[in-house]
Amino acid sequence: MLDPKVKAYLESHQPAILEQLKSLLRIPSIANVEGGMGGEPCRRAAAWLAEYLEGLGLRAEAAAVPDGPPCVLAFSDQRPDRPTLLLYGHYDVQPPDPLELWQTPPFEPDIREGRIYARGANDDKGQLFAHLAAVEAWQRAGGRLPVNLKLIVEGEEEVGSPHLEAFMTAHAARLSADAAVLSDSEFFAPDLPAITYALRGLVAVELTVEGPAADVHSGVHGGAVRNPINALAAIVAALHDERGRVTIPGFYDEVAPLEDAERRQWAKLPFDERQYARSLGLEELSGGEQGYSLLERRWARPTLDCNGIVGGYTGEGAKTIIAARADTKITMRLVPHQDPQRIIEGLRRFVADHTPPGIRASLTVQSSSRAVIVSRDSAAMRAAAAAYEEGFGRRPAMIRCGASVPVTEVLQRCLHLEAVLMGFGLPDDNLHSPNERFALSQLWGGAVTAASFMQHLAEQRQGEKV
Amino acid sequence: MLDPKVKAYLESHQPAILEQLKSLLRIPSIANVEGGMGGEPCRRAAAWLAEYLEGLGLRAEAAAVPDGPPCVLAFSDQRPDRPTLLLYGHYDVQPPDPLELWQTPPFEPDIREGRIYARGANDDKGQLFAHLAAVEAWQRAGGRLPVNLKLIVEGEEEVGSPHLEAFMTAHAARLSADAAVLSDSEFFAPDLPAITYALRGLVAVELTVEGPAADVHSGVHGGAVRNPINALAAIVAALHDERGRVTIPGFYDEVAPLEDAERRQWAKLPFDERQYARSLGLEELSGGEQGYSLLERRWARPTLDCNGIVGGYTGEGAKTIIAARADTKITMRLVPHQDPQRIIEGLRRFVADHTPPGIRASLTVQSSSRAVIVSRDSAAMRAAAAAYEEGFGRRPAMIRCGASVPVTEVLQRCLHLEAVLMGFGLPDDNLHSPNERFALSQLWGGAVTAASFMQHLAEQRQGEKV
Numbered sequence A, B: 001m002l003d004p005k006v007k008a009y010l011e012s013h014q015p016a017i018l019e020q021l022k023s024l025l026r027i028p029s030i031a032n033v034e035g036g037m038g039g040e041p042c043r044r045a046a047a048w049l050a051e052y053l054e055g056l057g058l059r060a061e062a063a064a065v066p067d068g069p070p071c072v073l074a075f076s077d078q079r080p081d082r083p084t085l086l087l088y089g090h091y092d093v094q095p096p097d098p099l100e101l102w103q104t105p106p107f108e109p110d111i112r113e114g115r116i117y118a119r120g121a122n123d124d125k126g127q128l129f130a131h132l133a134a135v136e137a138w139q140r141a142g143g144r145l146p147v148n149l150k151l152i153v154e155g156e157e158e159v160g161s162p163h164l165e166a167f168m169t170a171h172a173a174r175l176s177a178d179a180a181v182l183s184d185s186e187f188f189a190p191d192l193p194a195i196t197y198a199l200r201g202l203v204a205v206e207l208t209v210e211g212p213a214a215d216v217h218s219g220v221h222g223g224a225v226r227n228p229i230n231a232l233a234a235i236v237a238a239l240h241d242e243r244g245r246v247t248i249p250g251f252y253d254e255v256a257p258l259e260d261a262e263r264r265q266w267a268k269l270p271f272d273e274r275q276y277a278r279s280l281g282l283e284e285l286s287g288g289e290q291g292y293s294l295l296e297r298r299w300a301r302p303t304l305d306c307n308g309i310v311g312g313y314t315g316e317g318a319k320t321i322i323a324a325r326a327d328t329k330i331t332m333r334l335v336p337h338q339d340p341q342r343i344i345e346g347l348r349r350f351v352a353d354h355t356p357p358g359i360r361a362s363l364t365v366q367s368s369s370r371a372v373i374v375s376r377d378s379a380a381m382r383a384a385a386a387a388y389e390e391g392f393g394r395r396p397a398m399i400r401c402g403a404s405v406p407v408t409e410v411l412q413r414c415l416h417l418e419a420v421l422m423g424f425g426l427p428d429d430n431l432h433s434p435n436e437r438f439a440l441s442q443l444w445g446g447a448v449t450a451a452s453f454m455q456h457l458a459e460q461r462q463g464e465k466v
Helices: A003-014 A014-025 A039-055 A125-141 A163-172 A226-236 A260-269 A273-279 A294-299 A338-352 A379-392 A408-415 A440-465 B004-012 B014-025 B039-057 B123-142 B164-170 B228-238 B262-267 B273-279 B294-300 B340-353 B377-390 B406-415 B440-466
Strands: A059-065 A068-075 A084-090 A111-113 A115-117 A149-154 A179-180 A196-197 A201-209 A304-313 A325-334 A360-369 A397-401 A419-422 A438-439 B061-066 B068-073 B083-090 B108-110 B113-116 B149-153 B179-182 B194-199 B201-210 B303-312 B327-335 B361-367 B395-399 B419-420 B437-439
Touching: A003 A014, A003 A125, A003 A440, A014 A039, A014 A115, A014 A440, A014 B406, A039 A059, A039 A068, A039 A125, A039 A149, A059 B419, A068 A179, A068 A196, A084 A125, A084 A408, A115 A325, A115 A440, A125 A226, A125 A440, A125 B039, A163 A408, A179 A273, A179 A379, A179 A408, A196 A379, A201 A226, A201 A338, A201 A408, A226 A304, A226 B228, A226 B294, A226 B303, A260 A294, A260 A397, A273 B014, A294 A397, A325 A338, A338 A360, A379 A419, A379 A440, A408 A419, A419 A440, A438 A440, B004 B123, B004 B440, B014 B039, B014 B113, B014 B440, B039 B061, B039 B068, B068 B108, B083 B406, B108 B361, B113 B440, B123 B440, B149 B164, B164 B228, B164 B294, B179 B377, B179 B437, B179 B440, B194 B377, B201 B228, B201 B340, B201 B406, B228 B327, B262 B395, B273 B406, B294 B395, B327 B340, B340 B361, B361 B406, B377 B419, B406 B419, B419 B440
Parallel strands: A084 A149, A084 A179, A179 A419, A196 A397, B083 B149, B083 B179, B179 B419, B194 B395
Antiparallel strands: A059 A068, A068 A149, A111 A115, A115 A438, A196 A419, A201 A325, A201 A360, A304 A325, A304 B303, B061 B068, B068 B149, B108 B113, B113 B437, B194 B419, B201 B327, B201 B361, B303 B327
16 A cells, blocks of 8 residues: 555645646757757756756756757665666657647647646656656655655657667666666556557658759650659558558568467457547558557557658649659658668668669668567566556556657666556547647556555565565 | 841840849749739739830730739730731749749849849740830831730739630630730750740649548557558559559540651750750659650650649658648649540549548649640741741741640630740750749840741731732
């Protein structure tokens, strides 16, 4: 049972905690601006967090990251007899466009029907705040934190955490811990908590094709000049076959087949495909590969998607040109045990093989990370499962997630830590979309869960010591 | 021989005429703004022209066009014993973007190395001014115009002349004439004048594909949600086969095969494919259908080109979304005797057949016009050929052009006039591109040619009367 004083503090301090979260949400800390430096808002968010954490009695700093926005570090008093927990979060957010689809401005948090709406309300400022509320409650009402807490809150998660590995390697000793936790995932359903034990990896690239030196008249030159937009469309179209499989040679060579046990468990999950489709405004869900269930396609199969495309004239009316160039952004979601470098090389060769005469194509890699899969039965996992029972009254489902959280792979490789992905979000929180939101019931349940998790971790260690 | 007084006037008044042209070029009369209404600059250009033409002794007006920018009309004194010539031009211009590629601003005309640089310098303000200079010379130095002149200068050519047909039909009686001339085409080579006897038609459409109701997370939903950008790329890619042919069923059914005589004449034209490629910044010219010569592909074969494409995130860095929609603008160039309506219906069916489940596609027609082909041996054609000898010292080649000038088809259908396409532009004038230009030698040679054309037309009529 969670310390009653901690629980009582969380219940009685909701308005004040919410005000703090709103202050952080007002900072438009978008990572991919100013050449990836995050700009002034990211620096402001980092400074805000460092000051806030100092106020909770931690030693905190907004540590400089070469060529990137600062990384917030914070440490509680470290006691040798206590387990050390590393908490990760990110203060950067996705760009908010298309702005016109937001009901209230993305950086003016608004509470409606028990939910807080803002860019970052869930991902990840809101979920991070569940843990920060737990820290506050333990420090102010529980005497002190039951664990040695270390915090790292980065500012480049939404652009693939390009500097996190170097930073974590440089600070490996300071960040060493017994367990790691982060909340950047979600419940399986509104009433079914979930721990995510696997995430897909990510390769993000930009593909540019170029033709004539300048835009040329499509009437005068049409039929002579190879059209870069049409050529790009042909390359993109060739990347999938008619069964929805990615056609890059070798793309599936290293894909770990799904365990039968997992497949059976997933089939039992309460998942209404039609309702899921409707929540996205769709009649049919026909993306991905034929021959796999919807959850298998989202969680355990690799994908390739264009995230954006642009070329030629895109204004009002018509302009009769053959454009000089066209660009597309492509992300591939990888599963265990695909190697991002091999996938990138495969795509590079594919593009070269599919570039017609009269067109030059070039590929720029923006980020890459491996998929992650962790043990479903570690001490930290057991502590997390017990904490969910305390916070939400129900044991969590063990699920995978199709998204990428590069830090999990970096934690594994640099600090030898298997992160517990303790999700508090809900599936319809509009992540990366207009009207992103976070249910307050999830925030407060998450805060109790986070506080309980720390206590369970500490008690396990005490038990081991006896 | 052209009246020596007219010729002398043209030689001695070049600076003043050039200043007038520059005044017109300074007006950014782009048609496709304000919902196709052309906006204030188009109204200003029309008013400028009407005032200028009044100053030349013509009765002129900027006539209102319902839902469009005004159309300039002007009339000389009409004498029953003289042939009536209808001169067409357009004062609207293409949008100037990408602005950063212009060496001098597009609406600040600049003269460098014997050329005038500006948007519209050639197309069509500059070419129109060759005729206006001829009118001025005849009125001020030649006593009066040798023909009954009627002028129509529209403001929507670059968006497919959507209101021209209705306007011309409504004013058919006022615009009746014996011959029509326009200069919106070009020399075959810097030293080889050309009369264009055929133009391709144009179908311009916008294709929109829609998927989820809003942009969604490409990690969480990738593999489930059909991606509108990838779907659009697949539709676009399917529109051509591997031999460069358009795959819309029936697309080539009505295409008139090329006459052997034309094919032989074209093969003899002095055309350096490598130099042409280099002028476009290209190594290879592999656009269009296999099995046809370069000129055949540009002049006598239909094409399909995307002029622009946009969807999803196109800003700096990465954004891991599956976009809600994607759009492309497509133009098809038609040849005799393709029917635009049948082509549009074919494309509509093709898109429906190639739209996968989970995607909604819609097609909006922006404009359409048939291809035009006129007699190569009319009285007006003979007058034009003789005029070129006077203006440029060489008989013109008889060529086709891949571009579309919808007015030629409207003139044929509404006024039963076969237009003489008396081009004064040069092939490297950067039409529709940054740094559009017009050689001053072409302007002055064009002015002499236009003046001589009027005289030859009048003399032919006198001959007939004798």
